[in-house]
Structures are given as C-alpha cells and as structure tokens.
Amino acid sequence: MDRIALWSHPVTPSPSLTGTIHIVGAGLAGLAAAVRMAQSGRRVVLYESAGQAGGRCRSYHDTALDRRIDNGNHLLFSGNHAAMGYLQAIGAADSLDGPERAEFPFLDLASGESWTVRLDRGRVQWGLLSAQRRIPGTTVLDYLGGIKFLLAGASKTVAECFDTARPMYRRFWEPLAVAALNTRGDEGAARLLWPVLRDTFGKGEAASRPRYVRNGLSESFIDPALRLLEDQHSKVHFNSRLKSISFQGRAVSGLDFGDGVTPFAADDVAILALPPWIVSDLMPDIKVPGETRAIVNGHFLLPHSISDWAPMGLIGGTAQWLFARGDVASVTVSAADDLVNEAAETIAEKIWPEITRALNLGDTQLGRYRIVKEKRATFAQTPDQVARRPDTHTGYKNLFLAGDWTNTGLPATIEGAIRSGNSAADAARRLVPTG
Ligand SMILES: Cc1cc2nc3c(=O)[nH]c(=O)nc-3n(C[C@H](O)[C@H](O)[C@H](O)COP(=O)(O)OP(=O)(O)OC[C@H]3O[C@@H](n4cnc5c(N)ncnc54)[C@H](O)[C@@H]3O)c2cc1C
Numbered sequence: 050m051d052r053i054a055l056w057s058h059p060v061t062p063s064p065s066l067t068g069t070i071h072i073v074g075a076g077l078a079g080l081a082a083a084v085r086m087a088q089s090g091r092r093v094v095l096y097e098s099a100g101q102a103g104g105r106c107r108s109y110h111d112t113a114l115d116r117r118i119d120n121g122n123h124l125l126f127s128g129n130h131a132a133m134g135y136l137q138a139i140g141a142a143d144s145l146d147g148p149e150r151a152e153f154p155f156l157d158l159a160s161g162e163s164w165t166v167r168l169d170r171g172r173v174q175w176g177l178l179s180a181q182r183r184i185p186g187t188t189v190l191d192y193l194g195g196i197k198f199l200l201a202g203a204s205k206t207v208a209e210c211f212d213t214a215r216p217m218y219r220r221f222w223e224p225l226a227v228a229a230l231n232t233r234g235d236e237g238a239a240r241l242l243w244p245v246l247r248d249t250f251g252k253g254e255a256a257s258r259p260r261y262v263r264n265g266l267s268e269s270f271i272d273p274a275l276r277l278l279e280d281q282h283s284k285v286h287f288n289s290r291l292k293s294i295s296f297q298g299r300a301v302s303g304l305d306f307g308d309g310v311t312p313f314a315a316d317d318v319a320i321l322a323l324p325p326w327i328v329s330d331l332m333p334d335i336k337v338p339g340e341t342r343a344i345v346n347g348h349f350l351l352p353h354s355i356s357d358w359a360p361m362g363l364i365g366g367t368a369q370w371l372f373a374r375g376d377v378a379s380v381t382v383s384a385a386d387d388l389v390n391e392a393a394e395t396i397a398e399k400i401w402p403e404i405t406r407a408l409n410l411g412d413t414q415l416g417r418y419r420i421v422k423e424k425r426a427t428f429a430q431t432p433d434q435v436a437r438r439p440d441t442h443t444g445y446k447n448l449f450l451a452g453d454w455t456n457t458g459l460p461a462t463i464e465g466a467i468r469s470g471n472s473a474a475d476a477a478r479r480l481v482p483t484g
Pocket residue numbers: 073074075076077078079096097098099102103104105106120121122123124125289290291292322323324327344345346423425426427451452453454461462463464466
C-alpha cells in the first residue's frame with residue numbers, strides 16, 4: 050500500500066512541527082507533494098499562478114460545446130501504482146472507469162482492418178500463439194521485441210530498435226511510443242518505454258487495464274486533492290506567480306510573488322513543481338530540457354450519447370486515440386507539432402470523418418466542436434532532452450524539484466508527475482525535523 054494512504058484522517062498541523070513547506074505550482078506534481086506533506090502533518094502552503102489548480106490536467110466548461118470537457122484525454126493503466134495511490138489518498142479511487150479486462154481495440158483507418166489487443170491473466174501471454182489473437186501481420190517473435198527497450202542504450206530511439214517496415218512497428222510499437230512519449234518513434238528515447246512496459250504489460254492483465262476518468266480530470270485528480278488540503282488546514286494561493294527566489298549561500302531564504310519577498314524561517318523548504326522553462330528563468334544554473342512537443346485534442350458533439358466505450362487506438366489517419374463520454378467524442382493527436390499550426394477548422398474537418406467511421410455514424414455532418422492545442426504539452430522525450438532532466442535534489446539544501454519533466458525515469462505522464470511530487474515530498478520530509 051502507498052504510504053500516504055495510511056493517513057486517512059485530517060491531521061491538524063502541530064505547532065511542534067517546524068518548517069513550512071512552500072510548494073509552487075498546483076499541477077499534479079505540486080498537488081501530490083502537497084497531499085503527501087499535509088497528510089504527514091506538515092504545514093503546507095501551495096502557490097499557483099493560474100486562477101485554478103490542475104495545470105495540464107484539468108476540466109472546464111467549454112462554451113462552443115456547452116459541455117464540461119477535459120483539456121485533453123488522459124489514459125492511465127491499472128498498473129500506474131503512484132497514480133492509483135494518489136487517488137486513494139485523496140478519496141477518489143473509485144472515480145476512474147475502464148473495462149474489466151485489459152483490452153485495446155484498434156482500427157487501421159488506411160486498410161480498414163480492426164483488431165483488439167487482449168491480455169491473458171497470467172504474465173505469460175499464451176494467447177499470442179494463436180494468430181487470431183495477434184495484431185494482423187505479426188508473429189510471436191515480434192512481441193518479444195519489447196525487451197529491446199530494456200537493452201537500449203541511452204542514445205537509442207524507438208525506431209532504431211525495430212525493423213520499421215514490419216506491421217508490428219506501425220501497429221503497436223510506434224503508436225505506443227507516440228502515446229507514451231508524445232514524441233515520434235524516430236526520435237523518441239527507447240529506454241523510457243521500458244518502465245512503462247515492465248509495470249503494465251510485463252505484470253500481466255491486471256496491471257494493464259486501461260483507466261480513464263468517469264466525469265472529468267478535475268473531478269478525479271484535482272478537486273478532491275484541494276478538499277483534502279483544506280481539511281488539513283493547508284493554504285492554497287491562486288493567482289500567485291513566483292517571480293524570483295532569494296538565496297543565502299546554498300539555501301533558499303525567500304520567495305517573491307510580486308508583493309515583496311516572503312522570508313523563509315530556518316526550517317522552511319521550497320518545492321518547485323513548475324514547467325521547465327519557468328525553473329530555467331528562475332534558476333539559470335539548473336539544466337532543464339528545453340524542447341517541447343505539442344498535443345492536439347478535438348472534442349466533437351455527437352447526435353446521441355454513447356455508453357460503454359473503451360478508448361480506441363486509430364492508426365493510418367490523423368486521429369490516434371478516440372474517447373467518448375456522453376455525447377462528446379474526443380480525439381487525441383500526440384507529437385502534433387505540424388498539426389498544431391493548422392487552423393482549428395481544418396483540423397476538425399480532417400478528424401471528423403475518422404470519428405464517423407470509428408463510431409459508425411454514417412454521413413453525420415460535423416456539428417459543434419472544440420480544438421484544444423497544447424503547444425507545450427510535454428518536453429520532447431528524445432535521448433538528448435532526456436539527458437537534461439534534473440534530479441529532485443538541486444544542490445540547494447532546502448530546495449527540491451518536481452514535475453513530469455524531472456528525472457523520474459518515466460515518460461512525462463500523470464504517473465511520472467505524481468511520482469516526482471512524492472519524491473520531492475519524501476526528500477523534504479527527511480530534511481525537516483518533526484520537532
Ligand atoms: C493534452 C494532454 C494530454 C495528455 N495525456 C496524457 C495521458 O493520456 N496520460 C498521462 O499519463 N499523461 C498525459 N498527459 C501528461 C500529464 O497531463 C502531465 O504529465 C501532468 O499533468 C504534468 O503535471 P505537472 O504538475 O508536472 O505539470 P503542470 O501541470 O504543468 O503544472 C505546473 C503548474 O505550475 C504553474 N505555474 C507555472 N508558472 C508558475 C509560477 N511562476 N508561479 C506559480 N505557478 C506557476 C502552472 O500554472 C501549472 O499549474 C497529457 C498532457 C496534455 C497536455
């Protein structure tokens with residue numbers, strides 16, 4: 050069990066506990082750190098430059114659709130143990146949906162073929178011995194190729210590990226790389242995919258079930274965390290943009306949010322859970338990844354609601370993953386640096402025919418839609434950029450870093466963001482005496 054889940058009741062900060070934990074950035078990394086610190090009885094203050102929490106993982110009311118939507122579809126696996134531990138800690142473990150079995154339907158928009166990737170219950174996937182259970186055009190040996198992610202050197206790209214002409218590459222390894230790394234297979238760092246495979250498919254069916262939010266990202270990941278922080282008497286300041294950091298020797302001595310420096314007491318600690326380019330502006334001596342990759346999400350109003358829809362992988366077209374919640378179909382296009390520069394109307398017209406095909410909607414006309422472009426959705430997970438990820442510890446004794454772009458060993462995902470927040474909290478907890 051995750052350690053934070055042991056603290057199920059509000060803990061009022063005890064005056065004997067020394068040191069305030071100042072956490073800057075209320076995305077998932079900052080929230081995970083704040084929850085972990087608050088639940089261990091520490092005094093927590095969380096600062097966020099926006100008027101709401103969640104960062105790149107949040108929900109809002111969209112006026113074009115007149116529906117509440119997520120900034121982007123987020124897919125998790127049941128084996129994402131840090132994410133599941135976090136949801137349990139904030140009382141939202143039952144807010145995810147997903148099929149009972151690990152099943153991933155795919156449609157090849159170019160050839161019209163469809164198939165479902167299904168896992169057997171055990172670790173050994175005996176089902177793959179049957180051609181009907183395999184992705185069309187693949188052999189059993191193709192599946193053993195996953196081991197190449199473990200063996201890949203730090204400079205290897207995903208495409209360099211495989212014969213890219215084989216159907217297995219185009220139909221599985223490349224879509225997996227693009228979805229998990231938000232970086233094309235010919236430039237994405239192969240090694241980062243190993244922990245993803247190890248913790249999901251490598252552990253068998255139970256760890257590989259797709260999971261997604263039932264109502265909204267904020268309802269699952271953000272609002273319950275804010276309620277917990279309030280219960281724990283933590284302070285959350287919105288519209289508070291960190292402008293500069295004061296140092297004394299190798300320690301932070303204050304934070305400036307534009308209204309004068311908030312001085313640090315001797316045992317105060319700062320956790321920066323900020324985007325890499327902000328950390329770089331504040332602390333130019335810290336090396337960070339400088340390149341980013343885009344994600345485009347399209348949300349389309351449907352003529353009727355769809356129930357029991359499991360996310361579908363689409364290949365051979367523009368759309369890559371299709372989600373449906375109620376009467377809204379949402380499509381994700383990762384590594385979308387070309388697409389992101391096209392007009393929203395052009396993107397919608399490209400994607401809508403793919404949705405009508407996947408959902409069997411015949412010649413239903415394009416209705417209301419919203420295209421959401423996240424130009425800096427994640428850092429570019431190329432070997433060069435991965436080598437620039439900094440550790441939790443900064444060399445300043447009371448300053449720690451968190452964020453999906455820090456050196457978690459994982460791709461920039463919810464799981465990585467939450468693990469980074471947990472690591473920063475654990476480092477801060479070790480530093481601050483309990484009085
Ligand atoms: C469209 C999209 C789809 C995605 N799909 C998936 C998916 O399917 N599965 C998955 O696991 N992951 C997915 N991700 C990745 C996931 O959303 C991120 O890994 C995660 O949300 C990152 O959290 P974070 O806390 O590290 O960063 P952020 O969410 O970026 O948090 C940083 C916070 O710092 C705040 N801030 C910035 N500057 C300042 C300042 N000066 N002072 C104070 N605050 C400041 C920001 O407003 C923000 O709230 C997706 C991301 C996007 C954008």
